[in-house]
Amino acid sequence: MLEKAEGQKCHATNFLKAFSNLGEKETSPQSTLEVRIQAANRFLLRQIGLDYLRIAPGDGKLDQVIEQCYSYRSTTNHRKTLVTHAFTNMRCTSCYHETLRASHKHLIELSYHALNLTPRTRNSTPAFSRILKDSFDGESSQRMWCDRCRRYQLVQSWETVQNVPPVLMVNTGLNKQTDARQLWSIPGWLPERIGIVMEKGRLLCLEGEALRVSQRSRQSRPLAVYDLVGLVADVNSGEHQKSHMVSLINVAVSSRDAQVEPQWHLFNDFLVRKVDKEEALRFAATWKTPTILAYQHQGGSNAIDDSWRDSLDTSCLFINWSMNPYSVLQENWPCVLDPTTEQPGSSTYVPIDTEFVRLQQEEIEILATGDRQVVRPTREGLARVSVLRANGPHEGLPFINEYISISEPVVDYVTKYSGVSAGDLDPASSVHPLVPLKVAYKKLWILLNVGCIFVGHGLIKDFRNINMFVPKPQIVDTVTLFYNPARSKRHLSLRFLAWYLLKENIQSETHDSIEDALTALKLWRKYQEFEDAGIVEKMVDEIYAAGRKHNYKVPEKGVEKWAGGLTVPSKGRETPDIDSGVSGPSTPVSKKQGGNEYFESSLK
Numbered sequence: 001m002l003e004k005a006e007g008q009k010c011h012a013t014n015f016l017k018a019f020s021n022l023g024e025k026e027t028s029p030q031s032t033l034e035v036r037i038q039a040a041n042r043f044l045l046r047q048i049g050l051d052y053l054r055i056a057p058g059d060g061k062l063d064q065v066i067e068q069c070y071s072y073r074s075t076t077n078h079r080k081t082l083v084t085h086a087f088t089n090m091r092c093t094s095c096y097h098e099t100l101r102a103s104h105k106h107l108i109e110l111s112y113h114a115l116n117l118t119p120r121t122r123n124s125t126p127a128f129s130r131i132l133k134d135s136f137d138g139e140s141s142q143r144m145w146c147d148r149c150r151r152y153q154l155v156q157s158w159e160t161v162q163n164v165p166p167v168l169m170v171n172t173g174l175n176k177q178t179d180a181r182q183l184w185s186i187p188g189w190l191p192e193r194i195g196i197v198m199e200k201g202r203l204l205c206l207e208g209e210a211l212r213v214s215q216r217s218r219q220s221r222p223l224a225v226y227d228l229v230g231l232v233a234d235v236n237s238g239e240h241q242k243s244h245m246v247s248l249i250n251v252a253v254s255s256r257d258a259q260v261e262p263q264w265h266l267f268n269d270f271l272v273r274k275v276d277k278e279e280a281l282r283f284a285a286t287w288k289t290p291t292i293l294a295y296q297h298q299g300g301s302n303a304i305d306d307s308w309r310d311s312l313d314t315s316c317l318f319i320n321w322s323m324n325p326y327s328v329l330q331e332n333w334p335c336v337l338d339p340t341t342e343q344p345g346s347s348t349y350v351p352i353d354t355e356f357v358r359l360q361q362e363e364i365e366i367l368a369t370g371d372r373q374v375v376r377p378t379r380e381g382l383a384r385v386s387v388l389r390a391n392g393p394h395e396g397l398p399f400i401n402e403y404i405s406i407s408e409p410v411v412d413y414v415t416k417y418s419g420v421s422a423g424d425l426d427p428a429s430s431v432h433p434l435v436p437l438k439v440a441y442k443k444l445w446i447l448l449n450v451g452c453i454f455v456g457h458g459l460i461k462d463f464r465n466i467n468m469f470v471p472k473p474q475i476v477d478t479v480t481l482f483y484n485p486a487r488s489k490r491h492l493s494l495r496f497l498a499w500y501l502l503k504e505n506i507q508s509e510t511h512d513s514i515e516d517a518l519t520a521l522k523l524w525r526k527y528q529e530f531e532d533a534g535i536v537e538k539m540v541d542e543i544y545a546a547g548r549k550h551n552y553k554v555p556e557k558g559v560e561k562w563a564g565g566l567t568v569p570s571k572g573r574e575t576p577d578i579d580s581g582v583s584g585p586s587t588p589v590s591k592k593q594g595g596n597e598y599f600e601s602s603l604k
Contacts, residue, residue, distance in 0.1 A: 013467040014441075034175045034234050034291050037245055041232075041292055045106040045169060049082045082106055082169070084136075085162040090144070090155050097148040103159065107169040111135045112180045125183065128191055129205035132170070136161050136203050161203045164196050166297040168226055172290050181285035190281055192262075194295065196224045226295035228281075229253050236287045244268075245291070248280040253301040314446050317344065322433040323405055334401040334433070335394055342392065342399075346451030349390035349476070353517040354462045355420055356380040358412035380465055381406050383413075383420045385440050386513035387447070388521065390455065396518050402440050403432040419511045444468060457494040457520045478523045484537070487544045490552065494519060499554045500546055501526050 031039075084105045091098045110131055137158055144155040174181055183189055195206035195214060199221055206214055206223075214223055230249040237243070247267040255263075264280040266273055283289055318339045337344070344350070360379035364372050387400035406425050413420050423429040447454075448470055455476040456462065463470050479491050498504045498519045506519055530536045 011464075011467055032175060033243060033245055037232060037291055038171050041169065041171075042106055045082045049106065052082075082165050082167055084108065084164055084168075086136075086138075086159040087162065088138075088157060088159050090157045092146040092149060093141075093154045093156060095146065095148045095153075097146060099147075107171055108132070108135050109171040110173045110180075111138070112173070112177050112183075113139070125186065125189075127207060128189060129194060129207040129210075131183075132194070133203065133205040135170075136205070160201055161198070163198070164203075164224065166300050168295040170293040170295065172293065174289055174291070181289055184283040184289055185285045187282065190228070190283075190290070190293075192228045192277075192281070194226050196226065197221050198224075225298045227253065227298055227301065228293065229296045230294040231280075231290050232292040233283070233288055233290050248275070250280075253296060254304075255302055256304050258302045309449065312446060312449060314344070314450065316439070316443055317399065317446060320433070321439070322402075322435060323427045324430060324432075324434050334398045337399045342389070344447060344450050344452050348450075348452045349455050350447060350452050351388040351390055351455045351517040351521040352459070352462075353386055353456055353513040353520065354382060354466065355384040355418040355511065355513050356414075356465055357383040357406070357410050357418060357420055357425070358414055359406070359408050359410060361411055381408065381410070382437060382440065382466055383418055383425060384513050385444065386517050387443075388514065388517050390521055396521070398514055398517075400440075400443055401433065401514060402435045403430060404437050404440055405434050406437070415510060417511055419513065441466070441468070448474065455521055455524050456517060457497075457523070476524055478520050478527070481524065481527045482540055482543060484540045484544060487541060488547075490547075492543065492547060492552065494523075495554055496547060496550075496552055497523055497543070500543055505554060 086103050086105070088101050088103045089098060090100075111134055112131060113134060139156070139158045141154055141156050143152050145151075146153040146155065172180075172184075174184075191207040193207070193211065195211040197204040197206065197214070211225070214221070215225070228250070230247065232245055232247050234243055235246055248264055249267065250262045250264050252261070252263040262277050264275050264277050266275045266280070317337050320334070320336055357380065358378060359381045360376065362374060362378040363376040365375050367373055382404050383406065384403050385400060386398050386402075388398050389395050403420070403424055405427060410422075410425070413422055413424075415421050424432055425434065427434055444466070445468065448468065451474070453474050453476060454470060455478075457478045459470070459475050459477045460479075463475075478494070478497065482492050482497055494516060495505075495507045498506050502519065502522055504519065506515055527536065530539045
């Protein structure tokens with residue numbers, strides 16, 4: 001989504017919703033920000049690793065990159081890409097009985113046991129690589145139960161690392177040893193590049209000149225080189241302000257083209273700006289200290305896996321599935337696409353409309369000045385999505401018409417505007433095809449990535465609520481087609497456009513997403529006819545003139561029912577020639593093609 005946005009704002013709504021619904025809380029709200037961000041990092045690494053293991057081996061280039069990053073082999077499963085595998089050795093100091101067990105870590109927490117900051121030994125400050133090696137070894141002593149002595153004894157433990165993942169996440173552990181903050185204040189103490197050597201069961205960490213010498217050496221030691229690609233820092237602005245977290249990321253490693261110079265960027269809430277490398281890696285014990293470090297194997301830099309584009313699984317577009325019993329929904333199934341004749345692609349137009357329900361009401365606060373301040377904005381959830389065919393023998397028929405099962409409480413169904421009633425989203429009572437949000441989102445995501453062009457009314461707002469970024473070339477929005485800011489800042493409603501241009505009265509009682517999507521398709525075709533005749537501006541001015549006359553509302557009088565169940569003006573409107581002088585919407589003869597030929601060929 002960020003790549004498609006090309007610098008425009010994107011919201012992490014989907015991620016935050018999934019993250020909040022997972023239900024695993026490792027910390028309490030009373031914990032410090034440093035503890036909470038480290039717990040969240042640990043949890044995300046574990047979830048990403050589990051999700052990756054569900055992917056079949058060999059799918060895409062990711063496995064190849066990981067294979068290249070591992071310069072050594074072990075008996076452990078290297079597909080656990082974010083896991084450091086090790087064996088924990090435990091020895092009783094009384095009977096010297098040793099036990100061995102396998103262990104794994106998603107991140108490394110720095111241990112400052114070798115640190116001594118007394119004035120007498122300040123010149124012998126340990127290097128970062130020394131602290132990191134000690135943290136890998138994990139040497140400690142504590143009282144534990146000894147099976148041989150049959151009592152609690154002092155037990156020494158240490159770890160023998162088997163492999164290190166291509167992405168190495170490090171917790172600085174400064175919340176446990178605040179004295180170590182002085183180390184980070186030393187300019188250049190945090191290295192941009194480190195090397196890890198696995199040799200004869202021993203792990204060595206290198207930096208600076210030692211790393212450069214090892215890289216130039218012709219010895220066949222399995223050296224893995226890691227670059228610092230990002231970090232999270234705790235910033236304390238002052239005594240009367242709460243501390244907050246910022247991210248500093250070197251975006252150059254994610255570029256498709258290898259770049260020599262680092263490109264560090266500061267991410268502070270919604271503020272994103274480029275910073276110098278010196279500023280990014282400069283810390284102060286009093287106001288800026290690192291919390292999380294991210295090192296990445298050099299083999300993974302500038303390696304973008306686009307293989308998924310060539311192997312998109314579109315099978316869900318060709319089958320019907322619902323959480324409801326099939327017998328109840330047999331008459332309500334949409335007509336799914338035919339995989340032999342209706343494969344969607346970059347030239348496929350798909351009319352779409354969505355409906356939303358309210359999950360959270362707006363909360364406002366009246367200030368002493370009398371002004372209104374929004375404390376918590378309205379939050380909506382996707383309740384229904386309908387996607388239609390734009391041409392072919394089944395033109396106008398939906399191939400997606402699904403209601404969304406919502407696990408959160410719905411505070412307002414806004415039935416008048418959504419057409420969704422209580423019970424429509426409940427698997428126990430709904431008679432509509434009902435699917436989880438993930439299923440509906442995946443279908444829209446597939447249509448987006450195969451290049452389909454969405455046709456609808458107010459799509460920018462709809463996609464923003466769905467939290468899906470669609471590039472402008474893939475949107476045909478009738479809101480912007482029939483908009484003239486020189487005439488009015490007001491956008492025209494779908495109902496008014498349908499009444500004036502199509503002689504149809506829609507949304508008279510409630511909204512229906514299939515009807516709205518089909519109406520948007522008809523309006524787009526009308527626009528194409530106007531555009532081909534060169535009278536778009538004239539027609540838009542005419543529509544706005546009618547809008548001002550009727551206050552941009554469909555007149556309640558002078559309409560009557562017709563066989564289709566919709567309403568049209570009782571006298572109707574003729575379709576005059578361009579120069580007839582009769583006011584109202586006109587559909588002139590195409591300049592390029594005659595009559596209905598353009599109407600057909602434009603879509604087929």
